[in-house]
Amino acid sequence: MTSFILTRSFQSIIVLFVMSLIVFAGVNLVGDPVDMLINPEADQMEIDRVIRELGLDRPVSEQYWYFVVNAFQGDLGRSFIFGEPALKLIIQRMPATMELALFSLFMAVVFGIPLGVYAGLKPESKVSRTIMAGSILGFSMPTFWVGIILIMFFSVSLGWLPSTGRGEVATYFGVTSSIFTLDGLSHLFLPAFNLALFKLSSVIRLARAGTREVILQDYIKFARAKGVSETRVVRVHVLKNIMIPVVTIIGLEFGSLIAFSTVTETVFAWPGMGKLIIDSIYNLDRPIIVAYLMIIVVIFVTLNLIVDILYSVLDPRVRIKGVS
């Protein structure tokens, strides 16, 4: 197991290096921050001073070298706009985004698996058909539009839930989150549901497909032939087998959940990383964009690693030699 994790970590570092090249090169080709940041009335002296200050007068290769060296020291540059370290700004916003993403994931799993398994067990029933039709809607409706509809319905028409911002936070066990307060939860519910909808649909479809495949297997029939109750057949024999693809997808898609949260955060004015990156793109705040992308890459790579490890826990057949 240790060598497996080491190999994977090494591969991850290579991925990070390549990504840093792509991100840095890509971002440097977009726009000129000088035009954005400097008062158009400023004279050439002033412009030169700012360019020097931001290191924009150096060759691109040198800029990249300093970027890498600084990145290793945890310094991904200073925001042109806020004048603060980019990493610090992003990390400040990270808990809000993580909270939103995790809560969405929680919703997707808690509702998606039972609905999907049910639809798989009774594929012909009306309820199952409704669930499947719903999942197609969840897939095909654009997130921002659903978000606006949710706000119109639940906040404007019914007035049940607040439409924008993050609610009160409280700290328990060293975790500060809005899920610990009622106000926080009421603020969280709509954006989380909005973000969860797409994942919920894929979890439903995966769980259904898995159930339909597994239920036909001989080992399910054999379990029934042992006299095991139908509840246990579904909860243990079916569920444990369908969890393999579901965990893979959930893990890998968690990254995209964070990435997708930019849309939801913008619609619901959720003070997370996603909103920050959108604002930074408008302002061509290059260090923040680079830092954000690097953090997303790190998250993706880490998630991949975790999924691989989880996968081997769930399915004993993929366990690497020397482990069992």
Next chain:
Amino acid sequence: MSKALDPILKISNLQTHFFTKAGVLKAVDGVSFEIGAGEIVGLVGESGSGKSITGFSIIGLVDAPGKIVGGDISFKGQNLNQLSNEQMQHYRGNRIAMIFQDPMMTLNPVLRIETQMIEAIQAHDDSIAHEDARIRARDALGLVGISSADERLRAYPHQFSGGMRQRVSIAIAMLNRPDLIIADEPTTALDVTIQGQVISEMQKLCQETKTALLWITHDLAVVSGIADRICVMYAGRVVEQGSIESTILNPMHPYTRGLMGSVPSQNQRGKPLQQIDGMVPSMLNLPNGCAFQNRCRRVNDTCLTKQPDIMHLADGRQVRCINLPEEYKV
């Protein structure tokens, strides 16, 4: 040999039909036979003859679109056909156990052997402690010849070979000391040497525990070595049944004769192997009259129009053919 005893399983006129889009498929159509306590009955037939469906009908696990539409399955006086699924669960794995054909597929790949054995015990005994159930599971593994059973309980199915997995399935089937085990081609997927071991293991266990065995197979050689009686099925019906000695030595139905002729034997070295001409008719479109008519050498006009009834012969044998040799006619 067991006629004197009360049969523990008595199937009469069982009909299991599949309602497919192409029409009603009469997979099992009027099957009747009995199994006495401790008796081993071989249920023989080609693929698609309805022998496995008969087995699944007994244990109440016929998959949709299949349905038992008629007949009685009387197990120790209780008609299983009338029980709800929950009531049936009490019998499954407890009084009637089943072993499947492919040992690679019958054990859940993501659960430990331990889990899969203990749940079979706890399903029928709420009060048993986990630790006691584990001891019983371990002993059962020992009985079927698996060494270091304690360690093996912690293993997953993929860590066993095919033969070992089938032993595990047998151990699971024997866990609750059932009265009847339905073995659906349990040795078909195994090597010949392993096959022999598994057969003798089963024979020994059934003798010791007085468990009746319904051995479903297409392999006459296997069945002649283990069974007391034999039922031959063709196109959803039993065409011949009787004691193993008389049926194997002197098969009466033309189909049984054909089957016997198709078995390679050392006594007939060099001679061309006999085979049954033609093909099994489509189960969706069986001919009027005898289902075997298109492959039969004794066929006459009556066979083409009239479904043959079961003839009861003097030695307790039953044959579904109207053209028996003269000396056997009742």
